[in-house]
Amino acid sequence: MTAQSPTPINIADKFAAFDAHWSPQIVARYNDNEVRLCKTLGEWVWHKHDETDELFLIIEGEFDMDFRDRTVTAKAGDLLVVPAGVEHRPAARRGEVKLILLDPNGTPNTGDIATAVQAVEL
Numbered sequence: 001m002t003a004q005s006p007t008p009i010n011i012a013d014k015f016a017a018f019d020a021h022w023s024p025q026i027v028a029r030y031n032d033n034e035v036r037l038c039k040t041l042g043e044w045v046w047h048k049h050d051e052t053d054e055l056f057l058i059i060e061g062e063f064d065m066d067f068r069d070r071t072v073t074a075k076a077g078d079l080l081v082v083p084a085g086v087e088h089r090p091a092a093r094r095g096e097v098k099l100i101l102l103d104p105n106g107t108p109n110t111g112d113i114a115t116a117v118q119a120v121e122l
Helices: 011-016
Strands: 025-030 033-043 054-060 062-067 070-075 079-082 089-104
Touching: 011 025, 011 033, 054 062, 054 070, 062 079, 070 079
Parallel strands: none
Antiparallel strands: 025 033, 033 089, 054 079, 054 089, 062 070, 062 089
């Protein structure tokens, strides 16, 4: 088996390739993880991930993360990690937000495979 040669991925081009909100698009994989792009608008569902932390890197826009006791706002250039087991609701209340998500392979975006929007390869 030969190693694959590294190839740059243009994030802006990848974001331009889809329009759907709350629909993660896999643009790369490393180790046992997926690099997902996601466009968000409005509120997502309350959920938690019992087995893994969830990492959000805000690329464009202003993003709220609701917790049961507070709301945290992150702006473009900010990184937000939600610890495993913490209930949360992501929201883009002031216009569309573009995010990069780093998740273990196959992680459902609602924490429950039965209600998740499956990430797809872009």
